[in-house]
Amino acid sequence: MKEKLVVALAGNPNSGKTTIFNNLTGARQHVGNYPGVTVERKEGSLKYMGVEMQVVDLPGTYSLTAYSAEEVVARNFIIDDKPDVVVDIIDASNLERNLYLAVQLMELNVPLVFVFNMSDMAKARGLEFDLKKLRQFFGVPIVTAVGSKNQGMNEILDKVIDVAMESSPQKHGQVDYGKEVSGELDIIAGMIEKSGETRYDPRWAALKLLEDDKDIKSQFLSPELDAQLKKSSDRIESLTGEIPETAIAGARYGFISGACQEAVRSTIEVRHTLSDSIDTVVANRVLGIPIFLGLMYLVFQLTFTIGDPFMGWIEEFFGWLGGVVDGFWPEGSESLLRSLLVDGIIGGVGGVIVFLPNILLLFLAIAVLEDSGYMARVAFIMDKLMHKIGLHGKSFIPLLIGFGCSVPAIMATRTLENRRDRLITMLVAPMMSCGARLPIYALIIPAFFPQSLNAPMLWIIYVIGIVVAIISAKALGATILKGESVPFVMELPPYRMPTVKGVLTHMWERGWLYLKKAGTIILGISIVLWAMTTFPRPSEEVKAGFESQRQAVEASNMPAEEKDDFIIDIDNAESEQALQNSIAGRVGMFIEPALKPLGFDWKIGTALIGAFAAKEVFVAQMGIVYSVGEADEESDTLRAKLEENYSPLIGFCIMLFCLLSAPCMATFAITRRESGSIKWAFFQLIGMTVIAYILTFIVFQAGTLLQIGVKL
Amino acid sequence: MSITLRDINPGESCRVIRANFKGELHKRIMEMGITPGSVIEVERFAPLGDPMELKIKGYHLSLRKSEAACIEVERV
Numbered sequence: 001m002k003e004k005l006v007v008a009l010a011g012n013p014n015s016g017k018t019t020i021f022n023n024l025t026g027a028r029q030h031v032g033n034y035p036g037v038t039v040e041r042k043e044g045s046l047k048y049m050g051v052e053m054q055v056v057d058l059p060g061t062y063s064l065t066a067y068s069a070e071e072v073v074a075r076n077f078i079i080d081d082k083p084d085v086v087v088d089i090i091d092a093s094n095l096e097r098n099l100y101l102a103v104q105l106m107e108l109n110v111p112l113v114f115v116f117n118m119s120d121m122a123k124a125r126g127l128e129f130d131l132k133k134l135r136q137f138f139g140v141p142i143v144t145a146v147g148s149k150n151q152g153m154n155e156i157l158d159k160v161i162d163v164a165m166e167s168s169p170q171k172h173g174q175v176d177y178g179k180e181v182s183g184e185l186d187i188i189a190g191m192i193e194k195s196g197e198t199r200y201d202p203r204w205a206a207l208k209l210l211e212d213d214k215d216i217k218s219q220f221l222s223p224e225l226d227a228q229l230k231k232s233s234d235r236i237e238s239l240t241g242e243i244p245e246t247a248i249a250g251a252r253y254g255f256i257s258g259a260c261q262e263a264v265r266s267t268i269e270v271r272h273t274l275s276d277s278i279d280t281v282v283a284n285r286v287l288g289i290p291i292f293l294g295l296m297y298l299v300f301q302l303t304f305t306i307g308d309p310f311m312g313w314i315e316e317f318f319g320w321l322g323g324v325v326d327g328f329w330p331e332g333s334e335s336l337l338r339s340l341l342v343d344g345i346i347g348g349v350g351g352v353i354v355f356l357p358n359i360l361l362l363f364l365a366i367a368v369l370e371d372s373g374y375m376a377r378v379a380f381i382m383d384k385l386m387h388k389i390g391l392h393g394k395s396f397i398p399l400l401i402g403f404g405c406s407v408p409a410i411m412a413t414r415t416l417e418n419r420r421d422r423l424i425t426m427l428v429a430p431m432m433s434c435g436a437r438l439p440i441y442a443l444i445i446p447a448f449f450p451q452s453l454n455a456p457m458l459w460i461i462y463v464i465g466i467v468v469a470i471i472s473a474k475a476l477g478a479t480i481l482k483g484e485s486v487p488f489v490m491e492l493p494p495y496r497m498p499t500v501k502g503v504l505t506h507m508w509e510r511g512w513l514y515l516k517k518a519g520t521i522i523l524g525i526s527i528v529l530w531a532m533t534t535f536p537r538p539s540e541e542v543k544a545g546f547e548s549q550r551q552a553v554e555a556s557n558m559p560a561e562e563k564d565d566f567i568i569d570i571d572n573a574e575s576e577q578a579l580q581n582s583i584a585g586r587v588g589m590f591i592e593p594a595l596k597p598l599g600f601d602w603k604i605g606t607a608l609i610g611a612f613a614a615k616e617v618f619v620a621q622m623g624i625v626y627s628v629g630e631a632d633e634e635s636d637t638l639r640a641k642l643e644e645n646y647s648p649l650i651g652f653c654i655m656l657f658c659l660l661s662a663p664c665m666a667t668f669a670i671t672r673r674e675s676g677s678i679k680w681a682f683f684q685l686i687g688m689t690v691i692a693y694i695l696t697f698i699v700f701q702a703g704t705l706l707q708i709g710v711k712l
Numbered sequence: 713m714s715i716t717l718r719d720i721n722p723g724e725s726c727r728v729i730r731a732n733f734k735g736e737l738h739k740r741i742m743e744m745g746i747t748p749g750s751v752i753e754v755e756r757f758a759p760l761g762d763p764m765e766l767k768i769k770g771y772h773l774s775l776r777k778s779e780a781a782c783i784e785v786e787r788v
Contacts (some may be wrong), residue, residue, distance in 0.1 A: 062740075062743055062744065063739075063740075063743040065739055065743070067736055067739065067740055067743075093770075094769075094770055094771045095770070096745065096769040096770065097744070097745050097769050097770075097771055100743060100745070211739065212735070212739070214736075242730075242748070243738075245738055245739050245742055246730075246731070246738070246742055246747065246748065249739070249742030249743060249747055250742070250747040250748060250749075253745060253747050253750070276755075279755075279756075279765075279772075280756075283756060283758065283759070283765065284759070285756075285757070285759050286759070288758070288759035289759050289760075376774075380758050380763065380765065380774050381758055381759055381760070383758065383760075383762070383763050383774075383776070384758060384760035384761065384762045384763070385760065387762075387776070393763075487737045487740065487775075487776070487779055488763050488774065488775060488776045488779065489737075489740050489741060489744055489773065489774075489775060489779070490773070490774050491744075491771065491772065491773055491774075492765060492772040492773065492774055493771075493772075494772075
């Protein structure tokens, strides 16, 4: 036996595979991605009876055709990495459908162990298995387990070691495809064998070719084979009346139902399970939507109210850390390193980590909804609406999360199997006005609009985001992401009580990915943005000028308070001058002509550059360009300055532009990561900015023309 | 004129005669167990009227009406 056994876990979605993986490997896990695709690759290690094992949790799939990236990944791993044992986790309470994957694993001729998971649930449903008969039928050892109660794990591992030690290969049961299909299979397999194929078993490849598997087809390009395939397909269809795919799937299910008829007994007739009863309420025609809306509201409320104090602590922590680092230098020091560390790195990274509590809580809520089985109902309930805008019911959750933060929203698109749906959802998610844009609205709305218009204004902004997202989704679906209409063939798994461990693991894995991957890019962009707002530094003469002003004030015989006020004014004027002189300021001034038609000046332009770091930075940057020092969204001085300099129309245009323009760098980083290509991240960035520009242009020009909100 | 899965009311059952899909979708429908001869029970429609929830081979599956219209069935 090898030093280290490689064990792959396969199984259907909702079969409890992940729970068993967690039970087996505990905390010794590693999460990554398969190269080239955004399919999670989870591995863990364990030692049992002195045997080291590396356990790979393959993506949950219903089958092993090339329907989704997950299926291709799972299949290729088994074929190319040749794990010592493949353990198929089977939901025993949903046996027939789960065995469909099992049969395909048998056809791959790999050493197998079947785990009949959730055997307690199967028992409660009155199902009794004759395991001995089933073992003979399939030629695969079978173990029963209850993953959620951690039962049967040692038995699984015992069996894995037994199978790995066996010297002769397992003799699996064979599906009888009928002589029509078998005959064609032999012919095609013979042709493949002659071609000197080594990667795949010829008969298996022949089966896949008859099943019209795109991935395998693309690897066996020969005109003779193509012609033979066509001939074989036609012959099968004329003989059986079914196309090969139907005949093959039918034969597999026939094989399965034969086994079940002989070896599975239903002792009691359970017409209605608890899960069915829950669904009669939750998916009810009348109650379904109110319950759904109530739950969503609850999730949101909880996420943001519970998250708030933690956010405060993190802010305080970074404030404190900044202060400590600041303390290493004498007061008023001009050290570049100090500025880089405190303003650039600590400020920038802190500004992103501050969202971690919200993100973790949202992921916690999502994990509970997913593990309980409710998420599938959300998709079921919302599909009609989402289908109207060319998306899938499952797209609803990511878009909803987008109102909190685009980063977890984009990560939540992982639940979408179809790449086209996933990309569209990912691209439009940042148009849902996120929490970080709120400070901008909170600053601007009261500055320009009377109290009575505050709430409607905020509402309008949110609605504009939603409408533009819908239009963009439709437009994307009809143009560059045109694809075949996506079917809605979705399992509605039975409701299950989520386990604490499972939910926390889920939450932590996603939270950690956010921290780790987004963190590195954010660190980089923070430094670049810091440099842009810092360099080139003001000349010595300019500095000396401000310094002499300060000294003049200090030397005068004004009262101490007035002196302080003057000093602050001078400090603020110096910061303004420095920012204006910096690259960001210069860029702001350089792009001013382009921003003019939107009603913006270079000051707003500079603040918009800062907003790329994080949307709420816009407020702080406006504070600097208007020399009011440290400003937040409650700053009345800044509001007064804005009112003095801009019209309500411009105020509205600022909000509109901030809502729709380039998403923040964290979103950019996560889109790049989740789409698997920087191309899409740039597409999103440029696309959104162009849309923002055009809309703001129209609003400003029309407003000016019609004299709406232009009074100064 | 044969009937399709779409014509079956909640609470009623039917047997699949044939499914008429193209390409990948056809394969997926087969894999999920909607093979000729299998029995489907229609459970309900979603609150907005579409998609529909089915029970097949002991588990629950949802399909859009437009997809159900491609599955020829007979009442049982």
